[in-house]
Amino acid sequence: MTPRLVVLTSLLVSTVSHGADVILAGSASLDYRLVSGAAPPTNPSPLGINGMTFELAQKVVVDVGHGVSFTVKACGGCHGLEVDQGFGELHVRRFFNVRAGRLNVPVGEFTVRHDPTNFSTPSKPLPFAMGDMLQYGRSAFNLGIVPAPAVDNGVEVFGSLGLGKRVSLDYTVSLIKGLAGDNDLDFARSRVWVDNNRTPAVAARVVLTGPDWSFGASGTAGAYDAKDSLWYAIAGVEAYARLGIVTLRAEALARRTDLDATATGYPFQLIDAWFLKAGWYAQADVQLHRLVTLVLRSDGLHRFGMPLPDSELTTASAGVQRQTVAAFVRANDFVAFKADYELWTFTGTTFPLRHVGRVALVLGY
Amino acid sequence: MLALLVTLSLAAPPSTRLLYEQKCLYCHSEEVSERVRLTEPQWRRLIEQMRQRAPVLITRGDVFTLSRYMVNGLKLVPAQKPVVAVTKPDSLGADLRLADAGVPRDVPLPTPIDPLPEEPNADELALAEEGFALMQTRCSRCHTLGRVYGKLDTLERSLNVIERMSLKTGSGITEDDLRVLEAYLRSQFERPLQSAAEPVGRATSPR
Numbered sequence: 290m291t292p293r294l295v296v297l298t299s300l301l302v303s304t305v306s307h308g309a310d311v312i313l314a315g316s317a318s319l320d321y322r323l324v325s326g327a328a329p330p331t332n333p334s335p336l337g338i339n340g341m342t343f344e345l346a347q348k349v350v351v352d353v354g355h356g357v358s359f360t361v362k363a364c365g366g367c368h369g370l371e372v373d374q375g376f377g378e379l380h381v382r383r384f385f386n387v388r389a390g391r392l393n394v395p396v397g398e399f400t401v402r403h404d405p406t407n408f409s410t411p412s413k414p415l416p417f418a419m420g421d422m423l424q425y426g427r428s429a430f431n432l433g434i435v436p437a438p439a440v441d442n443g444v445e446v447f448g449s450l451g452l453g454k455r456v457s458l459d460y461t462v463s464l465i466k467g468l469a470g471d472n473d474l475d476f477a478r479s480r481v482w483v484d485n486n487r488t489p490a491v492a493a494r495v496v497l498t499g500p501d502w503s504f505g506a507s508g509t510a511g512a513y514d515a516k517d518s519l520w521y522a523i524a525g526v527e528a529y530a531r532l533g534i535v536t537l538r539a540e541a542l543a544r545r546t547d548l549d550a551t552a553t554g555y556p557f558q559l560i561d562a563w564f565l566k567a568g569w570y571a572q573a574d575v576q577l578h579r580l581v582t583l584v585l586r587s588d589g590l591h592r593f594g595m596p597l598p599d600s601e602l603t604t605a606s607a608g609v610q611r612q613t614v615a616a617f618v619r620a621n622d623f624v625a626f627k628a629d630y631e632l633w634t635f636t637g638t639t640f641p642l643r644h645v646g647r648v649a650l651v652l653g654y
Numbered sequence: 655m656l657a658l659l660v661t662l663s664l665a666a667p668p669s670t671r672l673l674y675e676q677k678c679l680y681c682h683s684e685e686v687s688e689r690v691r692l693t694e695p696q697w698r699r700l701i702e703q704m705r706q707r708a709p710v711l712i713t714r715g716d717v718f719t720l721s722r723y724m725v726n727g728l729k730l731v732p733a734q735k736p737v738v739a740v741t742k743p744d745s746l747g748a749d750l751r752l753a754d755a756g757v758p759r760d761v762p763l764p765t766p767i768d769p770l771p772e773e774p775n776a777d778e779l780a781l782a783e784e785g786f787a788l789m790q791t792r793c794s795r796c797h798t799l800g801r802v803y804g805k806l807d808t809l810e811r812s813l814n815v816i817e818r819m820s821l822k823t824g825s826g827i828t829e830d831d832l833r834v835l836e837a838y839l840r841s842q843f844e845r846p847l848q849s850a851a852e853p854v855g856r857a858t859s860p861r
Contacts, residue, residue, distance in 0.1 A: 310810070310811055310814065312805060312811065312815065314801065314805070350818075352811075352814050352818075358814075358818060378818075380817070380818070380821060383820075383821065383829060386821055395823060398824060401796055401822070401823075401824065402796050406797075406798060406801070407796055407797060407798070447821065447823055448821065449820070449821060449823075449825075449828075449829075451828055451829045451830070454828070454830045455828060455830065455831075456828065457826075457827075457828045457829070459822075459823040459824055459825070460823060461823045494823055494824075495823075496823055496824035498824060498825070498826040498828075499826070500791070500826070501791060503824055503826060505824060529795070529824075531791065579675055579676065579679070579680075619798065619800070621800070622681075622798075622800030622801075622803070622804060623800065625798070653798070653800075653801060654801070654804065
C-alpha cells in the first residue's frame with residue numbers, strides 16, 4: 290500500500306504546485322449494528338468490536354484544463370486501504386468522452402452513490418451489499434449481486450445524447466479486467482490489480498433521464514476463473530423519480546454464474562452447472578424537514594440453483610428479504626446521523642428471523 | 655400515506671418562510687439569525703454580504719425577498735432607536751452575536767459604505783429561480799447539497815464541476831440544463847448577467 294500512498298501524495302503535491310484546480314472531498318463513517326437473537330451472525334470489524342465498522346475516503350479531482358481531469362479516491366475499511374477510483378478523463382464532446390484507469394464498474398445506479406455520504410440508510414441495498422449483510426459469507430449467500438463499490442481496471446467511453454430540451458440518453462461502455470474467483474465469484478480477489486485470466490470483461494449502462502425521473506439498464510459479463518472457462522453475466526434495471534418531498538428509487542439485478550462441473554461436494558447431483566442470483570430494492574426517501582429524511586426500503590436477494598460445496602444453504606432456492614425504516618438526520622453541512630430498524634426474514638434456509646438496529650455517524654466535506 | 659405526502663408537497667406553494675429556512679437557516683440557527691434587529695437597507699446589505707459568501711445558495715433576488723421578510727414578516731427591526739454598530743464586522747457568517755434580544759449591542763452591521771445592491775429585473779429573477787431549482791434537483795440526486803454549496807466557491811471551478819458532472823451517466827443534466835446552470839452561476843458570481851438563451855463557453859483556463 291505504501292507505494293500507492295506515495296503516488297497519491299506525489300500527484301496531489303505536484304498538481305498543487307503547478308497551479309491546477311484541485312478539488313478535495315472526503316468522508317468518514319462509523320457504523321454500529323445490533324442483531325437480535327441467540328448467536329447473531331458476525332461481520333468483520335476494523336475496530337475489533339463486533340458489529341462496529343468504519344469507512345473513510347479521500348478524493349482528489351485535478352482539473353488541468355482542455356477537458357482533461359484526473360481523479361483519485363482512496364478509501365479504507367474492512368479490506369484495508371484501497372484505490373476506489375484512479376482515472377484520467379478526457380472530455381471530447383458531450384456524446385463521446387473517454388476515461389481510463391481504476392474505475393467504478395457501471396452496473397446499477399447505487400454504484401454511483403456508494404459513498405456513505407451519498408445514501409440515506411446506514412446499510413447498502415442487498416444487491417450491492419458486502420460484509421454488512423447478515424449471512425454474507427461464501428458458505429451462505431456470498432454477498433450481493435455486485436457488491437459496491439465494484440472497482441476494476443479498464444477503459445470506458447461515455448457520453449450524453451440530447452433528446453429534446455429536458456430529456457437525455459446517457460451511456461457508458463467499459464472494457465475491464467473483470468471479476469475473479471473459483472466456482473463462484475470472490476470479490477476480494479476481484480480487486481487485485483492483475484487479472485487472473487486472459488479474457489477481458491465488458492460492462493455498459495444506459496440511462497434515459499428527464500427532469501425528475503430516470504430509467505436505465507446496465508450489465509456486465511466476463512470469464513472469472515483462471516482457465517477462462519467459467520462465466521458470469523449480470524443485468525439490471527433501475528428507476529428514479531422525485532415527487533415533491535418524496536424520492537423514489539428502485540433497482541432489480543440478476544447474475545448468472547457458471548459452476549465448476551468438475552468440483553466435488555455438491556449436495557445434489559449437478560445437472561445445470563450454473564446458478565442465478567436475483568436481487569432488488571425499492572426505496573422511498575421522504576424529506577419531512579429540511580434536516581430530517583424518513584426512509585422506507587424493501588429489498589431482497591434470492592439464489593436459485595445448486596448450493597456450493599460445503600454451503601450452509603441446503604436447497605436450490607434460498608432467499609433473504611429485508612424491510613427497513615430509517616432516519617437520516619443532517620446536523621449541518623458536514624455531519625449527519627443515520628439510524629434504522631431492519632427486519633430480516635429468510636426463505637429456503639434454516640437461518641432464523643432477525644431484528645437489526647443500526648446507527649451511523651457520517652462526516653463528509 | 656405516501657400518496658398523501660406527495661400530493662401535499664406538490665400542491666404546497668413555495669413560501670417566503672420556506673425560502674428563509676432554505677437559505678438563512680441552512681447555516682445559521684433561528685436563535686442567532688432572529689436576534690438581529692436591522693432596518694431593511696441594513697438587512698439588504700447584510701444578506702448581500704452573505705450571498706457573496708454563498709453565491710450558489712442565495713440568489714440576488716433572495717436578498718430582496720429575504721430582507722423584506724425579515725422586516726415585514728419576522729419584524730426583526732430596531733425596537734425604539736436605530737441600532738448602533740459597536741464593532742466592524744469581519745466575519746458576518748460566524749459572528750452574529752447579540753448581547754440580548756431586546757437591546758442589541760455588538761451587532762455586526764454591514765459596512766455602511768457598502769452600496770445597496772440593485773434589485774434584479776424580471777429576467778434575472780426568473781433565471782435565478784430556474785437555476786437554483788435545477789441545482790437543487792439535479793445535484794441532490796447523488797449528493798447532499800451541502801457538498802455542492804461548499805465546493806462551488808469560484809466561477810471557474812463551478813463551471814468546470816458542473817460540466818464534468820453533467821457527463822456522469824444518469825446525472826439528468828441535459829445540455830439545456832447546463833446552459834441555464836452556467837448562466838445562473840455567472841449571474842451569481844459576476845455582473846453583468848448573461849442571458850440564459852445564449853450559449854456560454856467553458857471557463858477552463860487556456861493552459
